[in-house]
Structure formats: structure tokens, C-alpha cells
Amino acid sequence: EAQVTQNPRYLITVTGKKLTVTCSQNMNHEYMSWYRQDPGLGLRQIYYSMNVEVTDKGDVPEGYKVSRKEKRNFPLILESPSPNQTSLYFCASSRIGNEQFFGPGTRLTVL
């Protein structure tokens, strides 16, 4: 089944404790992206990647890192999480310029 998977689905952590949210897709898509969704602000793009080893900042990249060492994986790294990064996170993938497929989401709480 074609899908985008994210892990973990739920995470509660404390300020400053490094964490990684994984994202994997099995559709051989070139493009992958991370969004965060907050009440009243909609979905905002954090980082995106057009292909392996090619990443770029979205609208709200501060406090986040990403890597794209393999085509199927696009992990989101929070080196030192802070409470304002409490949010619902979505990973998405697509062929370049086509409709995006979204993962199920990761609900992160930073205390």
C-alpha cells in the first residue's frame, strides 16, 4: 500500500531534550516536506527536499533540522525543543509538482 508513515505518532518531552520524528514514503517520490499545524495558523511549511541531499527552508524553519540521505526518508530533528514547538506535525511527499500525500501526523508536546 502506498503510504507516508511517521513515528512516533504522539510524543511528550521536556525542553531541551533532542528528538527526531521519522518520515518514510514507499512511493519513490522525489519531493518531501514537513509542515506544522497550529490552531488559527493553518499548516505552515518547515522544510522541504526536492531530492536526495537537497533540502531547503520553508516558512518556519527556526529550531528545526532535516536531512535527506535516502530518497524514502526525511527525518525532522529538534536539537533543543522548546514549548513553542508544541504542535501537530505532518510529513508529505509527492512527485515533483504533483499532489502531495500526507502522513498521519505526529502530535508533539514540549513541557
Add this chain to the structure above:
Amino acid sequence: DAKTTQPPSMDCAEGRAANLPCNHSTISGNEYVYWYRQIHSQGPQYIIHGLKNNETNEMASLIITEDRKSSTLILPHATLRDTAVYYCIVRTTSNSGYALNFGKGTSLLVTP
């Protein structure tokens, strides 16, 4: 990408057609109209997209006016599972990070 305007909420009776409007009066010639929906904090789901011709797939139909300034998403026989927030997005397929500007969308409630 052009901005869109959608009603904040709509109701529809189960089994009836749900017609969701979207205004995109500043759309430019190379911008497509995309529709996604999000069911209660799940990942957004692609529904349909079009440039200027009407489109239909297994989920919905998309009607775009001749001047392309507005469009309507039609769910022909709405079910309770169609209750969701529906987002109308206009975007190019050129290289601009391909970010989708979801806006606030229309919250559709399908009632028994």
C-alpha cells in the same frame, strides 16, 4: 500563489450533493486549483485538481468558471464520513518549494 476565499462552514444532509464554493479572483494563468480535505486532525487528503476544464474522479467533481475566478467542489452523494475541513488551494507547479497554503478552509458537516 493566489489567495482563496471559502465560507467558514457548511451543512449538508447525508445522501445529498455537497457543493463547496471557492473564490480565487486573483488566480493567474499558470495556477491550478487544488482541493484537499482534513478529517479531524488526520493528514490532509488530496481530492482533485484542475486548470480550466471541469474535472471528475471517484471522489468528487470540480467545476471551474470560464474566467477561472471561482470554482466549486461537488461531492455528489455526501456521507457522514465526508465531514471534514475542505481546503481550496491555488498554486503553480513551478519550483517554489511546492508549499501548500491551506488557509482556513470550509468545515463541512454532513448530518443524518
